[in-house]
Amino acid sequence: MSTVSTVTVPARPADQGVTAPAGFRATGVTAGLKASGRPDLALVVNDGPLQVAAGVFTSNRVVAAPVVWSRQAVTDGIASAVVLNSGGANACTGPEGFADTHRTAEHVANALAVSAGDVLVCSTGLIGERLPMDLLLAGADAAAAGLSADGGPDAAVAIMTTDTVAKSVSVQRDGWSVGGMAKGAGMLAPGLATMLVVLTTDAVVTAAHADRALRAATRSTFDRVDSDGCMSTNDTVLLLASGASGVEVAPDDLAGAVTEVCTRLARLLVGDAEGASHDIAVTVHRATSEDAAVAVARAVTRSNLFKAAVFGNDPNWGRVLAAAGTVPEQVAPFDPALLDVSINGVQVCRAGGVGEPRELVDLAAAREVRVEIDLHAGTSTATVWTNDLTHDYVHENSAYST
Amino acid sequence: MSTVSTVTVPARPADQGVTAPAGFRATGVTAGLKASGRPDLALVVNDGPLQVAAGVFTSNRVVAAPVVWSRQAVTDGIASAVVLNSGGANACTGPEGFADTHRTAEHVANALAVSAGDVLVCSTGLIGERLPMDLLLAGADAAAAGLSADGGPDAAVAIMTTDTVAKSVSVQRDGWSVGGMAKGAGMLAPGLATMLVVLTTDAVVTAAHADRALRAATRSTFDRVDSDGCMSTNDTVLLLASGASGVEVAPDDLAGAVTEVCTRLARLLVGDAEGASHDIAVTVHRATSEDAAVAVARAVTRSNLFKAAVFGNDPNWGRVLAAAGTVPEQVAPFDPALLDVSINGVQVCRAGGVGEPRELVDLAAAREVRVEIDLHAGTSTATVWTNDLTHDYVHENSAYST
Known part of the structure; x- marks a missing residue:
């Protein structure tokens, strides 16, 4: 200095x-x-x-x-x-x-x-x-x-x-x-x-x-x-x-x-994101285009519900599907009944329904969370990064200017 | 029963x-x-x-x-x-x-x-x-x-x-x-x-x-x-x-x-929203259409930053503007330099810049928060309701399924 x-x-x-x-x-x-x-x-x-x-x-x-x-x-x-x-x-x-x-x-x-x-x-x-x-x-x-x-x-x-x-x-x-x-x-x-x-x-x-x-x-x-x-x-x-x-x-x-x-x-x-306790990588596989893959991944990374679940170490794949389902079909064509979701390697959702037991996913063990969504619709892949939604996020962003 | x-x-x-x-x-x-x-x-x-x-x-x-x-x-x-x-x-x-x-x-x-x-x-x-x-x-x-x-x-x-x-x-x-x-x-x-x-x-x-x-x-x-x-x-x-x-x-x-x-x-x-401490009504005035008014209001109601600020009783109008600015121009035409923002009746932002002192806004006093945005672009009005982003929201949604 x-x-x-x-x-x-x-x-x-x-x-x-x-x-x-x-x-x-x-x-x-x-x-x-x-x-x-x-x-x-x-x-x-x-x-x-x-x-x-x-x-x-x-x-x-x-x-x-x-x-x-x-x-x-x-x-x-x-x-x-x-x-x-x-x-x-x-x-x-x-x-x-x-x-x-x-x-x-x-x-x-x-x-x-x-x-x-x-x-x-x-x-x-x-x-x-x-x-x-x-x-x-x-x-x-x-x-x-x-x-x-x-x-x-x-x-x-x-x-x-x-x-x-x-x-x-x-x-x-x-x-x-x-x-x-x-x-x-x-x-x-x-x-x-x-x-x-x-x-x-x-x-x-x-x-x-x-x-x-x-x-x-x-x-x-x-x-x-x-x-x-x-x-x-x-x-x-x-x-x-x-x-x-x-x-x-x-x-x-x-x-x-x-x-x-x-x-x-x-x-x-x-x-180093404010108040985060997990880094989350959402990867979308087999999309019809890179833009489609990004759109689905981004919908998941913007879901407060899913991000709060990760903070609670809850591999809540239902919230992943609910977020993916908000992407318009013309943006990302896929059949919801075909979706697979893996969290840290465990396929908790298979063909739009229940897969491996969610108890097999241990989110408390590591900062990094890997969410993989297989759309079964094409050949493109993309990853979007986010963090979990935590008490500290709310605290830092409610107190920042006061 | x-x-x-x-x-x-x-x-x-x-x-x-x-x-x-x-x-x-x-x-x-x-x-x-x-x-x-x-x-x-x-x-x-x-x-x-x-x-x-x-x-x-x-x-x-x-x-x-x-x-x-x-x-x-x-x-x-x-x-x-x-x-x-x-x-x-x-x-x-x-x-x-x-x-x-x-x-x-x-x-x-x-x-x-x-x-x-x-x-x-x-x-x-x-x-x-x-x-x-x-x-x-x-x-x-x-x-x-x-x-x-x-x-x-x-x-x-x-x-x-x-x-x-x-x-x-x-x-x-x-x-x-x-x-x-x-x-x-x-x-x-x-x-x-x-x-x-x-x-x-x-x-x-x-x-x-x-x-x-x-x-x-x-x-x-x-x-x-x-x-x-x-x-x-x-x-x-x-x-x-x-x-x-x-x-x-x-x-x-x-x-x-x-x-x-x-x-x-x-x-x-x-x-009665989960964990909320404030009800927030975002009203957009003088938009070019009702759809445009809704789009701008919705961008504000979806801003985690603004919602966390309200939880902290902070009338953070900068975050209102930053959220409004994410709406594409073809969806809601307006000139950012003309925007006025009032929070609970106090015009804290005038013509895209600093207005009345933010200290005049007392968000701690009431559950209801009224945000009014004047786009100076047309004649349409719409209101979207939301809640603040609180510790309790994170708590309830991180613990719900576990």
Whole structure:
């Protein structure tokens, strides 16, 4: 940290994360946005030679000022830096909130001697409150002064809200790498208000390939993590490429490495979801299409009834079937009388009726729960991740803003 | 009760409910399906002269055996009786489960000397378990022997599952009336597994008018009660008309009275939802259509985040906006920057941003919470009801089957 803090500082992640690839510096500081006095402002800078960037944003129609800004700023495929704050979402703050984001970008741009239009901004925290701009801008100055080639772990700490661990991962390829950090989870543990992810690579790639790799990766990872069906106003996933490795990377190789990093970050998010006691993977087999498989899996991961049953260590396959049955036939054709459901390997439902005894399933023994649904309708498979619905979820999300 | 019980018997409702209109007899007995020893089997008989019937059923593709049976049996617009059991849903029980339902209808038909195809069947309870048919059929005999012209309140008690009060209402018109009873709530408190409603009238009406009145009434009442977005495999709403008043009733008058009964029953269901501490009415104003208003209201009533905030007495309007923003623009056109949100009369959000201080809203003071969203897009209005997400909801739904 570049600012002295009197509170307990969360453990720095072991992985370098966003500073694992060459060409990046980062840091995390305490600007004073959080009442807790914990680090709350992160800066990631791409020193090039390339300044390629791509972004994927929340599909919510109500979006925070930083999303409006960054979505526009990244359309040219170029970015030099990302500044991220926890302690306030800057959402539903009107034209003044947008001006705050704009001012943040300009301030950081001045400090780094780059163009404001090349500075992306992310915010997370409570909706409907202005940010304390004096604190934030002073923090941005401290961050710019404290940038370091091994600052990735500090940046990952500074974007935490109710996360219990900082999340940094990276993968090495032949002469190049991809790194990333994440906080929260938009649809996963949204008392946090938001999932923010910054990915970096030193591969030599075009903006078009970066964009394609990022969209493919998020579609099969973060988009399939769905804790409570809620969707943040601030969700943002960014990919920056420095080209510093000098290695030209084929589009498929880039997409593969980015997907691997996103997969690992998504699993960390599920494992750290607010108040959860189980991670639940719902896999739908033999669907007529991948979209159909996702639709059925998502219906199950959004069933409060099923999620509460898992919290009670109850392998309640009836609630799985009831959730699957809510998916319209035109979305996912299947015959309810053919459905099989296995929970942690025990086929508790066979052909739409009673299968193996539910007592054979021991949900109390492990955090991970595997639900497998065989639609007997086609050849496609997909998995969606969620968590159980617990007392702690209700507690954290009923007490978050008060 | 026609059967002696050694356990505490729930209070009989004051209203006659299904036996308020002339031409109906009913009763509730203890067949022994429930471990608690409480009444668990109800019978409602239409003594005519008309035997008009209409039904509305769950739209879930996974439906219980009694829904398959009753949906078919009511298509001719004729029914003589309804037999309802709590203590088991008879869902996901395969061909054997359907045979159980069929046998129940035949048994009751024999006891009443009517056709089996004119006996409707409803079940509620756990999914995936066969019913104890010996107990059930003996209970049906006891019920047939105990029918009474003032048995409506007993029938309402016998269909309760985790309901804390029996629900019977009726409305009087000029020489005719409509009565009804309800239990549980499909989407409302679905640890119960199901919402079951039986409505009766002594009006002289055709089957076509009964069907139209029932569909119109459910569309604006039960369909707009949505506690947790879950949809039961057993939800059933039935309307029986005896014609015993001799009064020919115009279609609109019938629809009005049926809607009034359904409105009152729906409010009772919301007020008795499992583990809830607040009833929440979300009203959307100035939408481009009624469907658009319902879509936005439903998105808010399905937000676990907002519902948990209400449990915490937090008027978290940011979560209202975030939920509204998930509705696709083609479903509900509106400009997020124009949205106003009032909670219990305090306009906490104005033009998509901060309005009156949230501290002015006191959610701790009352059970009822009124959320009003002004879309500034059209002229249509709709209200959807839900409950807050509480520790007790998680507790009841994690412990229900274990």
